[in-house]
Amino acid sequence: MTIREQTEELERKTLSSFATLASETKGRVRPDEPCPIRTNFQRDRDRIIHCKSFRRLKHKTQVFLSPEGDHYRTRLTHTLEVSQIARTIARALRLNEDLTEAISLGHDLGHTPFGHAGEQVLDEICPHGYRHSAQSVRVVERLENDGRGLNLTWEVKNGIACHSSGKEAETLEGRIVRYADKIAYMNHDIEDAVRAGVLREDDIPWDLKYLLGRTKSDRITTFITAIIENSSDNIRLGQEMQDAYNKLNRFLFDAVYTNPSAKGExxxxxxxxxxxxxxxxxxxxxxxxxxxxxxxxxxxxxxxxxxxxxxxxxxxxxxxxxxxxxxxxxx
Known part of the structure; x- marks a missing residue:
């Protein structure tokens, strides 16, 4: 057996019955000769990491435009935080960590310059409309590799396409990434907003601090734990945590995402x-x-x-x- 075949056999023996197995992928548009070392999803992860669009994420805005200082998030550091959160959940649920990682690393490849401000402009001015999730799929299908695309598996592209809103991903791994994306940005946006003087920790509603914790680490751990405890055949937070998740998102929308100090430029x-x-x-x-x-x-x-x-x-x-x-x- 090759190393890849050994890994595929290990997946069949150890992963949950709800996991997506690399050996059972729906495949690629253009069939590739199997790698003797890496599974299909590991190969997709590597293709994303080595592509030009991934490298450009380090100079794309997350929330604060051209921030002064080295500690504010960029689209790249956001992507890495999403990957860490998603992999932690996938591993605990015995789902496919490689698939989860590949989706996480590719989910924002199609984001515009200047964050959602840029996305809004292109959606308004381009007759085709614009959604960064759809553009991320276009990047890996059409734009990368001198127009040949990265030829990723169906499961990775489906997870990227469904990470933001609308229809859920077909795989549980893709559904994890949707939650991990929001858990990451809500919590790191609080930290960046406090550093920028746009928000104070005391501004966070007391009931959210009581339920979720007072620090970024506490809040992320609380959300991750809730997903692990409430998920099996689907990915869930549980009603109490889902309500808190929604309330925190609304709070940030009012306090940060529409704040003139954060959005002035x-x-x-x-x-x-x-x-x-x-x-x-x-x-x-x-x-x-x-x-x-x-x-x-x-x-x-x-x-x-x-x-x-x-x-x-x-x-x-x-x-x-x-x-x-x-x-x-x-x-």
């Missing part, structure tokens, strides 16, 4: 992205060749949306400055 970011969209829609020849090909093969709006959504915050600013800011004459 978003108008500028949105103006910048609107300008870039109009510019490249009227001058598609100014886009890199790969996006010009997409414009020819699909349509121009699709290509412009792909190009802008893939930009990091600082690259979007640099392109805008190149187009809009006069330079000294080179005489």
């Amino acid at each position: 978003e108008g500028k970011a949105q103006t910048l992205l609107r300008y870039l969209y109009r510019y490249f829609a009227s001058s598609p020849e100014k886009m890199p060749e790969e996006y010009q090909k997409i414009a020819q093969q699909e349509d121009l709006d699709r290509a412009v949306c792909d190009y802008i959504s893939g930009m990091t915050d600082r690259y979007a600013v640099a392109v805008y400055e190149e187009l809009m800011i006069p330079r000294a004459w080179g005489i």
Whole structure:
């Protein structure tokens, strides 16, 4: 037996009957020769980690635009925190940790520069609309690897597509990631907001602190424990914790996500992205060749949306400055 086959046999013997086995994947669009070492889901995880879109996450906004300081979250550090939380849950429930990790690491590959402010602009201006979960799937199917995509398994792509809202993932591993994503961002956004002076720990409702704990670690542990205790054939928090989860999310929406101090620069970011969209829609020849090909093969709006959504915050600013800011004459 190869190392991969030994791992697959170990999964069959040790994982829950509700787990998704790597050996029973629905497969890839283009069949690949099996790896002698890695299972299908381990291979998907590695493809995501090594792709360009994953590296760009380190320069994409989470909540605070271009934060001053090294300790604020970026889209990359958020992704790593989601992966840690999701893997902890998957391991405790004896579900497939490799599948859970692959979905976690790929779930935000299609996020725009400037966080949800950028997503809102592209959704408004692009005729196709814009959802970062759908764009993340497009990244791994169409945009990465010089247009060939990463050729991931069906289960990983399904988990990425369903991580945010709407229809639940088909696998329990994908459903774990949906919870882990929100548990991660609610708790690290509190920490970042306190550091930025937007929020005080005392502002958190006392009943939530009493139920969930007073620290980020306590709150995350409480949510993880609740999921483990209430899940078997599905992923659940239990009613009391689900109510607390919903209340914490509403509190953050009012105190942080719509707070003028946290969102004061978003108008500028949105103006910048609107300008870039109009510019490249009227001058598609100014886009890199790969996006010009997409414009020819699909349509121009699709290509412009792909190009802008893939930009990091600082690259979007640099392109805008190149187009809009006069330079000294080179005489």
